Amino acid sequence: MHGELKHEDVEAARRDLADRTLSKIRGDLARLIYLASMRDYNTGVYHHEGLACMFTESVAGKAIASCHRDVFRRLVLCSVKELVDQLELYARTNCSSSSELARVWANLQPYRVTVPLECSPLAGRFFVSNIKAALAILHSRQLRAHREPLSALPGP
Amino acid sequence: MSVLAYLLLALLTIFNIFLFLSRRGRRRDSNQDGDGTGLGMSIPFGWDPLDSELSARIFDPEDADFVACETSRRDARQFRQGRTALALDWLREVRGQVNQLIRAHVRAVRGNASLKPADEIRLGFEFLLFQLTSGILYLVISACGPPRVAKLVGYSLELAGQLRMVTEDVLPADRQVAVELLEGKQEPKN
Helix, strand or coil, X not given: CHHHHHHHHHHHXXXXXXXXXXXXXXCHHHHHHHHHHCECCCCCCECCHHHHHHCCHHHHHHHHHHHHHHHHHHHHCCCHHHHHHHHXXXXXXXXXXXXXXXXXXXXXXXXXXXXXXXXXXXXXXXXXXHHHHHXXXXXXXXXXXXXXXXXXXXXX | CHHHHHHHHHHHHHHHHHHHHHHHHHHHHHHCCCCCCCHHHHCCCCCCCCCHHHHHHHHCHXXXXXXXXXXXXXXHHHHHHHHHHHHHHHHHHXXXXXXXXXXXXXXXXXXXXXXXXXXXXXXXXXXXXXXXXXXXXXXXXXXXXXHHHHHHXXXXXXXXXXXXXXXXXXXXXXXXXXXXXXXXXXXXXX
């Protein structure tokens, strides 16, 4: 009975997080980064003050972890083409250019810390590999876009 | 007669090569951690490799074609190599799960008086067929890359699913605990 009640609490917290916050974030990649940013690097526990006040710390943590897994699963199962679109949308909504994002992400590799703790190593590696490919595509597009105006210039 | 002997010899050779490759793969796995992400060692296994969605994504040629169109040859080659490594790891995990299932089954049925020999023979045959298919898969993935073997993967997964069902059917109700425990461990957590 108690377990059932707790499950309902987690579901309610999940819905609250999805309706109030996640629905306002554009794109699953941005949602993933937001959810991963609420996780303590050392303990792997999620913290969200507002949600913890409304429910409990543990219920809030479980709800965030569950949303994190869902968003990650959606991104793992999407194609590299869709990931490129997600990266471009993420860059646009964060007031940064795709080329800048590709350059910084290629160096810092922040996407590695967005993998949920309970996910399989295989799914984690698959995600990292796809993001790397999507970043390489953004970089190539940037190079092509840079070359095209140069080739359009009249020759000597 | 000589044709049959050649066929047996060929099967035996394939099986030996596969055994050698899979052992080498297992050794490599224990020595190094994939692409250095640190994920291979630190995160407990939670996503069922039998999950057809993830396997379909690993073997889907769409991504490789898209990357080849959009990036340099070097990047496309790296991507293909990465996918091959992932596909081989996936295959190792599926084989590991099936082997675990069979071991649990053997432990559970040992000394079981109500054992049906016909079912056990059927299970043994399907297990052998699965080993052979996954051995061929290993070789073909290593040589040609994952997109070329998508159909064979489907067949191999079908066999793995059948093995799972057969082990559940054959086990008496009070001996199914091992299989249930194993399945509980494999269920996705989300």
